[in-house]
Amino acid sequence: MMLRVATRLRLPTAARNFSSMVSLTVNGHPCHATISKSVDNKKAILCMPGALGTGATDFGAQLTALAGEYSVIAFHPDQSHNQSVDFLEKHAHDAAAFMQALGYGKYSVLGWSDGANSSVMLAADFPQHMERLILMGGNAFITDEDLSLYAAIDDVSKWNPKRRDDLAAVHGGIDALQAKWTEWNATMAQIYNDKQGDICTAFLPDVKCKTLVLHGENDSVVPLFQAEPAMCSISTAASRPK
Numbered sequence: 001m002m003l004r005v006a007t008r009l010r011l012p013t014a015a016r017n018f019s020s021m022v023s024l025t026v027n028g029h030p031c032h033a034t035i036s037k038s039v040d041n042k043k044a045i046l047c048m049p050g051a052l053g054t055g056a057t058d059f060g061a062q063l064t065a066l067a068g069e070y071s072v073i074a075f076h077p078d079q080s081h082n083q084s085v086d087f088l089e090k091h092a093h094d095a096a097a098f099m100q101a102l103g104y105g106k107y108s109v110l111g112w113s114d115g116a117n118s119s120v121m122l123a124a125d126f127p128q129h130m131e132r133l134i135l136m137g138g139n140a141f142i143t144d145e146d147l148s149l150y151a152a153i154d155d156v157s158k159w160n161p162k163r164r165d166d167l168a169a170v171h172g173g174i175d176a177l178q179a180k181w182t183e184w185n186a187t188m189a190q191i192y193n194d195k196q197g198d199i200c201t202a203f204l205p206d207v208k209c210k211t212l213v214l215h216g217e218n219d220s221v222v223p224l225f226q227a228e229p230a231m232c233s234i235s236t237a238a239s240r241p242k
Helices: 060-065 079-083 087-102 114-125 144-152 161-171 174-194 201-206 224-233
Strands: 003-005 018-026 029-037 044-048 071-076 107-112 130-136 210-215 237-241
Touching: 018 087, 029 060, 029 087, 044 087, 044 114, 060 071, 071 087, 079 087, 079 174, 087 114, 107 114, 114 130, 114 201, 144 174, 161 174, 201 224, 210 224
Parallel strands: 044 071, 044 107, 107 130, 130 210, 210 237
Antiparallel strands: 003 018, 018 029, 029 071
């Protein structure tokens, strides 16, 4: 196993924490995390990013706002999995191994978009590690409506400039981002065709920790009805309007 700690990032003194980039090879895959540790480092939150995102691009607010009380581990999954229909489960297993390597036996998980789906799988497959689970904007399955929504935003040059530029900086430029987004869309279509659109519905009943489900009423990419499977199938789930 390989461990590398990179340069600390500057954060407000009031947060009483430090932020660093940590790189580990887990399950044979190179993974990274941006980590802000609390003073006592007793309570931890693992943050799982959305499609093509990283912990740094998707959880900047949490890295600063929560780190006074929690150690925040904002995960950067290995994006080379994305051509596989089980890439989200691979992300989940890599994240669990990453947390174990860091020495965290118990932690909460906050997942957004694709990261919410991976978080469901992590909670189901590794219940012994789970404290609480927060799911934001996840979708347990894909419909033809979802594929149409993805097709409508297939050109990254038309994305919100800030989001596009943040992700382009991570992936090596606009052209590289476009290639990865096209690849992601192809994988979603393959899941729809080969797995009847199922992403993580089979995992939902095995989630036993306290769970909060959040979903935006005006989400333009993941419709509100996508929150229903988690609410109905996770016995410990509660919902809040967003």
